[in-house]
Amino acid sequence: MSLEKRDDFDHNAWLKEKDLTTIETVFLTALVYLDRRLRIVDYLELLEDAYYKVNLQMPKSHTEQYDLDNKFWYWYPLYSLGFFSVLAYIVAAVSGALLGFYYSPSAAGDPTAAYASIRMIMEDLQFGFALRSIHRWAAQIMMAAVFLHMLRVYFTGSYKEPRELNWLLGIILISLSMVFGYTGYLLPWNQLAFWAGQIGVEMALATPIVGEWAAQLLFGGFTLGQATIVRMYILHVFILPFVVTSLIALHVGIVWVQGIAEPH
Amino acid sequence: MNETDTTNDETRTDDGPASEASGTASELRSDGGETGIVAPDDETPTWSERKERKSGLSRLTYEYFERARREDQDLRQESDYVERDVLGFPTWPHEIIRNLAISLFFVGMMILIAAALPPSLELPANPSSTPSIILPDWYLYWSFGLLKLNPINPGLAVLDGGKVMSDQLYGILANVVVVGAVAFLPFLNKGSARRPVEQPFWAAIGAGGAVFAITIAGLAVQNLIPIALPLQLNIVFIGPIIVGVMTYALLKTLREGYMYGLNRRYYMLRPPK
Numbered sequence: 001m002s003l004e005k006r007d008d009f010d011h012n013a014w015l016k017e018k019d020l021t022t023i024e025t026v027f028l029t030a031l032v033y034l035d036r037r038l039r040i041v042d043y044l045e046l047l048e049d050a051y052y053k054v055n056l057q058m059p060k061s062h063t064e065q066y067d068l069d070n071k072f073w074y075w076y077p078l079y080s081l082g083f084f085s086v087l088a089y090i091v092a093a094v095s096g097a098l099l100g101f102y103y104s105p106s107a108a109g110d111p112t113a114a115y116a117s118i119r120m121i122m123e124d125l126q127f128g129f130a131l132r133s134i135h136r137w138a139a140q141i142m143m144a145a146v147f148l149h150m151l152r153v154y155f156t157g158s159y160k161e162p163r164e165l166n167w168l169l170g171i172i173l174i175s176l177s178m179v180f181g182y183t184g185y186l187l188p189w190n191q192l193a194f195w196a197g198q199i200g201v202e203m204a205l206a207t208p209i210v211g212e213w214a215a216q217l218l219f220g221g222f223t224l225g226q227a228t229i230v231r232m233y234i235l236h237v238f239i240l241p242f243v244v245t246s247l248i249a250l251h252v253g254i255v256w257v258q259g260i261a262e263p264h
Numbered sequence: 265m266n267e268t269d270t271t272n273d274e275t276r277t278d279d280g281p282a283s284e285a286s287g288t289a290s291e292l293r294s295d296g297g298e299t300g301i302v303a304p305d306d307e308t309p310t311w312s313e314r315k316e317r318k319s320g321l322s323r324l325t326y327e328y329f330e331r332a333r334r335e336d337q338d339l340r341q342e343s344d345y346v347e348r349d350v351l352g353f354p355t356w357p358h359e360i361i362r363n364l365a366i367s368l369f370f371v372g373m374m375i376l377i378a379a380a381l382p383p384s385l386e387l388p389a390n391p392s393s394t395p396s397i398i399l400p401d402w403y404l405y406w407s408f409g410l411l412k413l414n415p416i417n418p419g420l421a422v423l424d425g426g427k428v429m430s431d432q433l434y435g436i437l438a439n440v441v442v443v444g445a446v447a448f449l450p451f452l453n454k455g456s457a458r459r460p461v462e463q464p465f466w467a468a469i470g471a472g473g474a475v476f477a478i479t480i481a482g483l484a485v486q487n488l489i490p491i492a493l494p495l496q497l498n499i500v501f502i503g504p505i506i507v508g509v510m511t512y513a514l515l516k517t518l519r520e521g522y523m524y525g526l527n528r529r530y531y532m533l534r535p536p537k
Contacts, residue, residue, distance in 0.1 A: 080366070087370050111388035122385055133378040141374055143403040154449075154470045157458040164450035171447045181401055194389035195398040203411065206432030224391070261458070 075156055079260070081149035086248065088142035093241065095135040102128065105233035107189065107226040114189040114229055139181055146174055158261035166254045173251060176244050183236040189229060197224050197232075397488070405481035410442060411435035412483050415497060446473075464515035472508030479503045 011032045015025065034040050102121050106113035121128035150170065153159055159167035182200070186193045201222060204215035212222075218235075220227025400408055414431035429437070453466050460467035479500040482489060486496060 084370055087367055088374065091371055091374055115388040118385060129382060130379065133382040134375060136383045137378040137381070138374055140401070140403075141377075143401075147403065151470070151474060155460050155467065157453075157463070157466075159450045160454060160456070160458075161450075167450050168447055171443065175443070178404060178407075181403060185401055188385065189389045190386040191389055191395050192386055192399065194391065195395060196400050199398060199400075199408075199411075202432060203436060206430060207436055208433065224389075 075152070078148070078152040078156075081145050081152055082252075082255075085142050085145035085149055086252070088138045088145060089244075089248065092135055092138035092142060093245075095131055095138060096237070098131055099135055100237055103187065103233075105187070105229045107229050112189050112229075114187065118188045118190075139184060143177060143181060146177055150174060156261065160261075162258055163254075163261060166251060166258070169247065169251050169254070173244065173247050176240060176247070180236065180240050180244060183232045183240065186232045187229070187236060194224060197228060399485065402481075405484040406477045407439055409480035409483035409500075410438040412486065413438050415493060461515050461519050464512050464519065467515055468508040468512040471511040472504040475507040476500070476504040 015028055015032075018024075020028065031040065099121065102117060102125060104113050104117045109116065111119075118132070121132055123129075125131075153167070153170070182196070186197050186200075197219065201215055201219050201224065204218065205211050205222065207214065215222055218231060220231045399405075411432070413435055417427055417429070417431050417434040419427050427434075453463070455463075457463045457466075460470075483496065483500050486493065489496065491499075
């Protein structure tokens with residue numbers, strides 16, 4: 001028993017009676033050939049569907065509704081703060097990746113290998129001084145931009161009704177950014193870093209119920225040492241970059257979907 | 265696997281000897297056999313019927329989707345949206361060039377600052393000598409200041425002046441309360457007001473909060489500021505209140521100004537004496 005050949009869909013005959021130009025014939029022949037084998041039409045349909053979904057008309061924005069295109073709204077320059085913080089985040093990510101080539105997260109030796117590698121970056125490495133400076137300033141500028149962005153969102157009432165969840169996401173993001181900054185602050189393992197870490201451990205231990213567990217998890221014990229450096233390092237260069245980057249993407253994506261909240 | 269085997273056997277019962285061969289023989293047959301797919305007839309339920317037959321959460325979900333889609337469609341049909349020929353400037357080159365220019369300017373600014381004010385590297389960590397100044401980065405000062413609120417951790421007379429919670433826990437709770445309050449904001453202040461003048465009270469709260477973030481940061485660097493602690497605590501808490509009241513008064517006044525045009529029209533509509 002074998003499959004019967006059916007001529008219900010004789011595409012070649014259909015092509016002949018269509019009276020097509022050469023280009024059309026070649027295109028259709030290729031399309032039919034590929035479609036018979038790969039079911040291309042299904043995917044084209046999906047693509048078409050996606051195309052129309054992407055190009056759906058957004059609801060009218062406030063400026064359009066009240067024909068305010070010609071008027072200048074004095075809050076508008078502050079609307080760039082979110083973009084500015086993303087930009088600073090990218091600069092920090094690039095310079096941080098370069099710094100990662102030279103930093104070693106180790107408490108061995110005296111002074112520690114971590115401190116020695118930072119000193120090597122600052123004193124011996126070509127442009128290492130500039131690299132660390134850019135990384136540090138990008139982080140500072142990002143935090144400043146994020147705080148100002150939050151103030152802008154507050155004072156233009158952009159956190160209201162359909163946007164509560166994005167506000168909560170923003171709170172999580174700003175907290176994680178501060179953790180980002182804190183973990184990075186500890187990495188050079190200088191006096192300030194060590195004692196800032198000490199305060200962190202004491203804070204964790206003062207928390208009831210989960211305190212000791214949190215101190216073990218984040219700092220690798222109740223006294224600072226090798227485990228602390230490695231944990232801070234992994235948090236700073238592996239876990240937080242993934243988490244924060246995806247949350248930023250979600251944050252911006254929600255803004256994209258919901259539209260910019262323009263002041264009335 | 266088992267299921268397909270049984271269906272194959274059932275469809276092939278009239279074959280006689282072939283069904284007795286069963287097992288290995290039926291598995292070897294790969295060509296020309298029945299597919300087991302039944303062509304839809306009038307009895308076959310449609311997809312919507314199948315979905316309707318479902319019960320519980322999936323049914324509710326489906327119903328909601330249908331409703332939401334219908335609502336969407338109705339809204340679209342009712343909307344007075346006029347499709348325009350031109351939706352905006354082309355992304356390339358107009359928007360991209362502009363955004364690139366702005367981005368490069370900002371990045372250049374960052375590099376300039378980095379070049380002008382390079383960071384320092386302090387002494388290596390030494391667990392045996394506590395430095396006189398322990399500070400995190402500036403953006404954590406507010407949190408660090410909240411940790412230093414122990415002077416106002418209340419002692420209770422019932423406990424002979426003992427404290428209900430340790431100073432450190434008190435500071436951590438202060439952090440939790442502040443962050444929680446900020447997170448809870450959209451559920452307290454609703455409505456469509458967007459400009460500060462429309463809600464002077466909430467604008468005052470915001471201004472007070474921003475000032476509090478600065479004054480409480482001052483508490484973190486308390487040992488660097490030559491002010492007595494009680495006075496500084498007063499500044500920390502009364503400063504934001506003063507700023508809040510001033511903001512409220514200012515916005516109320518501004519609002520009177522904004523309403524002026526409306527008031528004038530209102531008075532003009534009144535019948536002349």
